[in-house]
Amino acid sequence: MGNGLSDQTSILSSLPSFQSYHIVILGLDCAGKTTVLYRLQFNEFVNTVPTKGFNTEKIKVTLGNSKTVTFHVWDVGGQEKLRPVWKSYTRRTDGMVFVVDSVDVERTEEAKTELHKITRISENQGVPVLITANKQDLRNSLSLTEIEKLLAMGKLSSSTPWHLQPTCAIIRDGLKEELEKLHDMIIKRRKMLRQQKKEKMNIDMFYSCVE
Ligand SMILES: Nc1nc2c(ncn2[C@@H]2O[C@H](COP(=O)(O)OP(=O)(O)OP(=O)(O)O)[C@@H](O)[C@H]2O)c(=O)[nH]1
Numbered sequence: 001m002g003n004g005l006s007d008q009t010s011i012l013s014s015l016p017s018f019q020s021y022h023i024v025i026l027g028l029d030c031a032g033k034t035t036v037l038y039r040l041q042f043n044e045f046v047n048t049v050p051t052k053g054f055n056t057e058k059i060k061v062t063l064g065n066s067k068t069v070t071f072h073v074w075d076v077g078g079q080e081k082l083r084p085v086w087k088s089y090t091r092r093t094d095g096m097v098f099v100v101d102s103v104d105v106e107r108t109e110e111a112k113t114e115l116h117k118i119t120r121i122s123e124n125q126g127v128p129v130l131i132t133a134n135k136q137d138l139r140n141s142l143s144l145t146e147i148e149k150l151l152a153m154g155k156l157s158s159s160t161p162w163h164l165q166p167t168c169a170i171i172r173d174g175l176k177e178e179l180e181k182l183h184d185m186i187i188k189r190r191k192m193l194r195q196q197k198k199e200k201m202n203i204d205m206f207y208s209c210v211e
């Protein structure tokens with residue numbers, strides 16, 4: 001007779017996964033957010049116009065482990081006047097993608113301010129951030145080391161998991177890798193939250209027994 005638990009685990013892992021994650025794409029205007037969204041959804045280049053509100057798509061992706069997951073992605077306009085509404089899109093989000101234009105050297109300070117502002121919001125504590133160094137195809141694009149330094153990523157809260165991914169959205173370069181990485185970070189966080197909940201329940205049970 002087999003071990004019941006491991007039998008169940010192997011059955012579960014062989015079933016298709018219908019997990020769905022809520023993702024928000026943010027970043028300054030013209031960084032390439034909408035290009036990222038449509039490149040992922042239609043696998044073709046879409047000529048974009050500046051986003052006045054938001055775009056949203058449900059994107060089904062087969063990950064490296066053959067699991068298919070759905071990302072419900074919200075791409076929000078990055079113009080200055082639209083940034084105050086970003087926080088309403090990040091409410092209860094599983095992960096954020098923060099897109100940076102790697103040739104827009106003059107606005108790295110502005111990008112840094114927005115990145116730190118959105119990750120500092122209390123509701124976003126612990127939410128993984130995939131920082132996308134986009135437009136790496138262009139000459140004079142900043143290197144990952146330069147972007148990491150200019151955006152002061154080392155100063156992000158220690159509770160914020162982050163990863164920096166070079167991309168060229170117009171040809172889809174790096175986008176699949178970044179979804180994989182974001183998915184890994186989300187799963188890791190969910191496991192940690194589950195563990196914390198379990199530990200808290202054990203402590204509560206212990207105190208209810210000794211009372
Ligand atoms: N060379 C190059 N151009 C890119 C890349 N990604 C996007 N672009 C171009 O950058 C411009 C802006 O792209 P969008 O996707 O509209 O930018 P956005 O971040 O959605 O901008 P807002 O909607 O105004 O916030 C477009 O002309 C894109 O074709 C890239 O990887 N390389």
Ligand SMILES: [Mg+2]
Pocket residue numbers: 033034035048049050051075076077078
């Ligand atoms: Mg846009």
